[in-house]
Amino acid sequence: MSKTEIIETIKQYDTIIIHRHVRPDPDALGSQVGLKEIINASFPNKSVYVVGEEEKSLTFLAKMDVIKDEQYKQALVIVCDTANSPRIDDDRYNLGEKLIKIDHHPVVDEYGDIRWENTDASSASEMIYELYEHGKDLGLKMSDDAARLLYGGIVGDTGRFMFPSTTKKTFQYAAELVTYHFDRTELYQNLYMEKDSLSRLKGYILQNFELTPAGSSTIKLPKEILEKFNVSPRDPGKIINVLSDVEGIKAWAFFVEEGDTIRVSIRSKGPVINQLAAKYNGGGHPLASGAQAESWQEVETIIADLDALCKED
Template sequence: MPYKKVYKEIKKYDNIVIARHVGADPDALASSIALKESIKLTFPDKNVFVIGAPANRFSYLGTLDKLPEELNKELLIVTDTPDKRRIDGISPSGFKSVIKIDHHPFVEKFGMLELIDDTASSASQMIIELIFNTKLKLNKSIAEKLYIGVVSDTERFLHDYTTTKTFDLVSRLIKETNIDFTKLYLPLYLRPLREYRYLGYLLDNLVVTPNGLGYIKVDVDTLKKYNVDSSSAGNLINYLTNIDEVKVVVTCSIDLGNDCVKCSIRSRKIVINEIASHYNGGGHALASGARPKNFSEVDNMLQELDEACMKSID
């Protein structure tokens, strides 16, 4: 991987913007915020902005920046994002240099320099590699964020794209910074009581088809009843993936703020990201998201997923 070329671009420019995908998860936030901290630690005089819509649930990962009104568009680095339409808060156009650092399957080229490794567990793993292979500096705060990013995207190292390389890099990260990795799990997995009550609702109302598709549709009234938002079901979806009768599970929550239905999709074996891409989404083969315009489009997506379940052989 051309990590040294990335370092050269970072060293070259004084004004750097770091972005990630819409609907940020811990890996997207951790990889982008940790990269900013590493650049600032290495080059204190550079102007570095990490941007995107705030995700209050993961505010412990750090703060996001507001871009100045007159932005000097020099270098844009986009982490954890395979295509332009999913970049949160900025367009690559007008920048002198654009770098993509991503671990999703290739969708489209938008960076002048692209680091794509779909065998990597997470974007955070790729930032760890970038730091270890260049002169970018590392401290405990940066290491903690990157550890959380890896743990979150691998679901505590359970997913099959967790490799020996992942363990080697994380082991080195822990050794070099002496982070207390056990305490880092608490903010990631502790949840308020209302979310567990909401999980009970999701389990009680999950529809499971004869072909093994599990899904639930959540309307505004239900979100208000449990005092949760459109992201909450997606944050709880991994609790639904271990149901024996379910091959693919989908949570679909109305998102009035973005005029869409926010869907999280998980699968044990069936490839789902291509279907997700038909509905303003995408992601990994077994873990994807989508944003259909309405519940009518959701029904079409569910039909496609159910057909995929029907065709699969256990």
């Protein structure tokens, strides 16, 4: 695949519909809507839409479009930041004429007519900026709002440039993005401001997490605890890194009850965890992954597997 092929394909279509993964994070929205804004700035006569479920906590970044099935006819569909097709938000992605995948996760699903997969990139937003850099001589233009979105996506997926995925290229792109006109202070405030209920849950986690001699740490958040602190099942994911600075922790997992399943968020400082996540209906990056458990009994199995992984490290 070449970035030129993606750009030339974009030029060929009058209607372009951009998807991303379910439960969007800043990188999913930053790459999805950042790409839309670049295409709008570059080719103003094209009709470009972004689709998927709204994430209330991230509407300050962007809002989704509502479109009809008929609009997919003869459309180009682009999916950003999504490793496997079951996680694509809005299953109409296969109604278009051609499908492009742009992603930085380990390859687990080779969907799409054109695929650009780069596991060395810090984020999908970094990849979209790289696409712009490559395409400046081919007609691509950057806008202030596209820069805001891509910068927000990079910041979100690098943990404010603290994760190992951050490279020299990441810093170079970020430096170029901040030359555009947007309020970085406001962006950071919106990305990292917490409700008091979430801050109190953070205190609960710090008081109740378990840590084994091998360096694995876990916290269980059943619905009773979520209700006590008045938080939704999605909220704990925003503070997953609360344990990252605790001495002795090699890898940690949150187990959050949501409906009939238990969502599992796993992070690591060293042990590779994405294969463990894949074992339990999940996947992701080597140091940041997600999975699902069908019962609290299965949670105990995941805890044991995580501890064994830390012992091997």
